[in-house]
Amino acid sequence: MYSYEDRIRAVKFYITCGYNAAYTVSKLGYPDASNLKHWYKEYSESNDLHKGRKKVSKFSDREKRDAVDYYFAHDRNALQTVKALGYPSRPLLIQWVKELCPEEGKRRCKSFKSHVRCSQEEKIQAVMESCKGNLKIAQIAEIYGVTPSAVSIWRKELLGEGKTLKMIQPPAEDKSIEQLIREKAELEAKVKRLENDVYKLQLERDILEKAGDILKKEEGINLDQLTNREKVFLIDALRNKYKLNELLPVLKLSKSSYCYQVQCIKSKDKYKELRQQIKELFMCNKEIYGYRRIHCLLRKDGIIVSEKIVRRIMNEEQLIVKAARKRKYNSYKGEITPEVDNIIKRDFS
Known part of the structure; x- marks a missing residue:
């Protein structure tokens, strides 16, 4: 390979x-x-690697294509494909998908990546600070907003394995310059943190506004009260502006729950035929039967289903019984005296 x-x-x-x-x-x-x-x-x-020929696969091209086609035909379920066909292993199946269908094989949900990206100049400055010995690696990492292991990796990249950089100690009069450089680095790191805070606040504001537009929620709603399905609708509406790994932590939704809800939304409605039967029974009975009577009619037809499901389907389809409300008695019969002429016409002067 x-x-x-x-x-x-x-x-x-x-x-x-x-x-x-x-x-x-x-x-x-x-x-x-x-x-x-x-x-x-x-x-x-x-002290070298073999230069042998590539191993010949024991599976033919036809078998590879059949496995990939079955994989896409059954909602990209690798485990189900392996159990149904009896071959290959799941990692090998994913490898075939990437080889035969590189564009379709890409998952929508990608793994999280680091948000902290430092330029080459910042890396060099951090390595120089660590070589001077005035600051610890943990303190340097806090200044640049990274982990201590990242600073160690920068040292290995710039200095090499097992090498050290001998630096001449500056004279006493240059300490003020060193202090200014350190303060500059701290201010730049503080500016980055403030920019990240502003970005997060803008993200939360957009989520609340989108909740009011799409889900018809009032302003100031608690995001913890939203269902996972509603959160998925919000994420899909904001995916063109924000990344998935930025939206999930704010809405407190795991990536696996997001993928599950997406598959549920794409899946077919298993109550499609039942919905049609409930509509026909409701219309045939002059729209006066509630969910209890509809449930009894379904049981007579041999359809076993819960009353809660019938009630939920009728609410979703807006099958509501229209009942006239009686008006309460009111003795008011309107104005019985003629209206007084408006002589002043609001001219109080």
Whole structure:
């Protein structure tokens, strides 16, 4: 699957970044951690990797295409595809999907990525601060809004594995310049935090406004009171402006719940035939039967269903019995004396 050059490049990058498999996979985009460690073990033993030919797959192209077609025909359920066909494994099936259908194989829900992105100049400045020894790595990470491990990775990228940077201590008169640089870094980090806070407040404001427009909710509504289905409608309405991993934490909705609700919305209505029967019974009885009588008629026809389901379907279809309300007695019979002429016409002067 991977060429000799790709494998050598991955192993060397793995050694350079301090034997961090997760960081190597995230940067290169391949392979998985187990393959990478297997390649490194082979490289450490023989100081090289094999250049053999690619293994021939035991599955034919027709079998691959049938498995991918079955996968898309059954709502992209890899487990169901493997159980129905008897082959292959789920990771291999996903690999076939990416090879044969690279565009369709992409999932809508993507994994979360880091929001903190520092420029090359900021990384160099952070490494210089760590080499001076005046600040700890944890303090430098707090200034730049990253984790301490990120600062360590920057050191390994810029200085290399096991190397140190010898810096000449500046004279006493240059300490004021060093203090100004540190204060500048702190102010820039503070500005970034304030920008992030403003961005989050704007996000919450847009969610509340969209809740009023789409869900007809009043202003000042508590987002915790929304159902998962309503939250999905809000997320889909704001996806063109915000990312999914930004909307989910604000609405307190997990990614798995979001994907489940999306599939439920796309799925067919299992009460479609029952809805039509309830409408016909309601119209045939002059629109005067409530859900209890409709439920009795359904039972007579041999349809076993709960009264709650009948009531919910009638509410969704707006099948409401029209009943005339009696007016209460009122002795007021209107004005019995003629109206007085408006002589002043509001001219009180």
